[in-house]
Amino acid sequence: MMKLDLLVFAVHPDDAELGCSGTILKHIAQGKRVGLVDFTRGELGTRGTAETRDQEAADSAKIMGLHARENLGFRDGFFKNDEAHQLELIKMVRKYQPEIILTNALHDRHPDHGRAGDLANDAIFLSGLRRIATQLDGVAQQEWRPRLVLQYIQDQYIKPDIIVDISDFMDQKIEAIKAFKTQFNSSSTDEPQTYISTPQFFDAVIGRAREFGKSVGGEYGEGFTSRKLLGVDDLFELK
Secondary structure, three states: OOOOOOEEOOOOOOHHHHHHHHHHHHHHOOOOOOOEEEEEEEOOOOOOOOOHHHHHHHHHHHHOOEEEEEEEEOOOOOOOOHHHHHHHHHHHOOOOOOOOOEEEOOOOOOHHHHHHHHHHHHHHHOOOOOOOOOOOOEEEEEOOOOOEEEOOOOOOOOOOEEEEEEHHHHHHHHHHHOHHOOOOOOOOOOOOOOOOOOOOHHHHHHHHHHHHHHHHOOOOOEEEEOOOOOOOOOOOOOO
16 A cells, blocks of 8 residues: 555546646645546547557656556546446545545536546545445455545636645646647647647646636646535635
């Protein structure tokens, strides 16, 4: 068991890079142990292949300095929020025992995103029930539930509940996103242009980060939502 401070769930291999890689980089720089679990290999993507996406994900993991990254191999576009898929996520929560989990948006343009967010939310709750038995490599796992679960904001605007200032990490965030060359470099292949391969999409990603950063007195930020009310012990810690 490799205990992590922060675990990120992402249905597609580039979701975390787009939605929360600045937050990942910031916490790794603070000495936190951070891992990422992708649900699918993104095999339905118009550009590139599952194999190129595997390599791009590995390249991005090195840029971010992740302590772990793995892929559950769920079917892109066709996974379900059912017992079989929930149990696989429960195994990951119990394997890494994170204090905080970040996962896909509550809802979004891509239907996989909201469905993945619901799947993660349900599995995280169930992971805390000791009567649900799971094993990893033949060893029984103990129940575990993180103290905080947040959803990163993806393509569609959702009003955030909190914003993380990532001003010092925006350049690395862009580098991590661009590791997915087949997805985001519009001139890198002869394959068709897609919604996310255009320069306009990338400009929108940067614009969103600027908007969120400005809201908290920084240059760049990433927004997150919470399904429950958030509390603080010290008002002076708030920006």
